[in-house]
Amino acid sequence: MSTTERFFTAEDVEGMVADLKEWPNMSCDDGNQDLGVSPFTTFYFLYNTKHHLDTSVLMVGIHEEFERLTGNPYLIGTHPDSERPHPYGSKRLPVLREFARKTRKTDYFAFNFTDQKKHNSSPSTAGYFWKMRDHMNDDPEPSNRDYSSIQFYYRWSWWKDNKNAWRQFVLETMEKLKPDQVYSGFSMANPLAFGTRSAVTVWERSLAPRFFGLDIDYPFSMSGSLADGIRPPTWGFLLSDTWREKLDLSRDQIKLGLQHPQIRIDELDSGLWIELGEEPALYPVEDGVPELPALLNKLLKPIRDDHMALLGFGQWDGDPNERFNDADSLRWMRRFDADSDWPSAELRQRRDDGGPDDTAPAQEPLELRAYASEACPQAGQWQALDIPPQTRRFEQGEIMSNLDSAYGLTVWRFLNA
Helix, strand or coil, rough: CCCCCCCCCCHHHHHHHHHHHCCCEEEHHHHHHEEEEEEEEEECCCCCCCHHHHHHHHHHHHHHHHHHHHHCCCCCCEECCCCCECCCCCCCCCHHHHCCCCCCCCCCEEEEEEEECCCCCCCCCCCEECCCCCHHHHHCCCCHHHHHHHEEEECHHHHHHHHHHHHHHHHHHHHHHHCCEEEEEEEEECCCCCHHHHHHHHHHHHHHHHHHCEECCHHHHHHHHHHHHHHHCCCEEEEHHHHHHHCCHHHHHHHCCCCCCCCEEECCCCCEEEECCCCCCEEEECCCHHHHHHHHHHHHHEEEECCCCCCCCCCCCCCCCCCCCCCHCCCCHCHHHHHHCCCCCHHHCCCCCHHHHHHHCCCCCCCEECCCCCCCCCEEEEEEECCCCCEEEEEEEEEECCCCCCCCCCCEEEEEE
């Protein structure tokens, strides 16, 4: 398809949006390629280059475990040297464990598997593995280091039937890899073919204003940016001790700040695995800003990288397909902030004006919270989440008190006006 033509129509977008609201794992086929949204989990990690062979073999083991977990779905694999795709099981593909033991620390170690025969289409199940060269991993300047990555896509129906086995796999993988960042939720599923990212970015720009929970996850462009900070999690997220210490907060302080009946936190050797609700969601914008991602975003904001490289492809003259520019990338990155205008100020509030939505189930009101030393966002009675709980009245704009909490962090919950 020529870059002087539109990849898809406005009607295609509206159809995709409607389908995703019914089932969050859908795709659109234009006759040339089939691109869609998928559940994903991506691990970003640095490794000990003195034991780089151990890391290569470990990556192969993680691949084998995921393949068994998902029922041996793969049809295509790439050669870790040439990166050329071959039918899975082909004699042209080496025995990965043997190949891994011969890798050099000065070289990349990359291999991919997918259940999609068309290399330019989104997979239903895939595993993409990429280990950086030693000098990229060990740069003396931490902000110049590039993360290695393991990225998985899988079917939503499979995940719903296997969520406990999936969680166990993710927790065990994090204990083995000791990653610095892990994200899980929904995103566009990047095809095996590198050049298809150009079309994926157009879909991302079209769908992102419609769903707060659609993440953007592209290791090729993010591997270096993640050294400067995190991006806003939409569901599953590893807050590693490395990044938690940059917040100057203890594990107990994090758990207090995220105290909520729908938030699950698992303690690991390397950090805290956080799940925002029982399962990921796309959060259509007409339903309002989602409470749980906004709550986590507020806590993590000091370590967020608002200028992270999201896309891998930019806009060029004469191309009618809209992609993110720098200004909208910044607005998207800040979409869970209280003062954000993404995608518009009008769409950031839940509908309460009657009409067609009157028959929808009643929504639980968002719980308003503030932290010590912040300006009070609303006048009224506030209760400290502490032992024992204390209640005080604050006026709007007044600085919230620090009660020297036993947890080290005073969190206030709004009660009434």
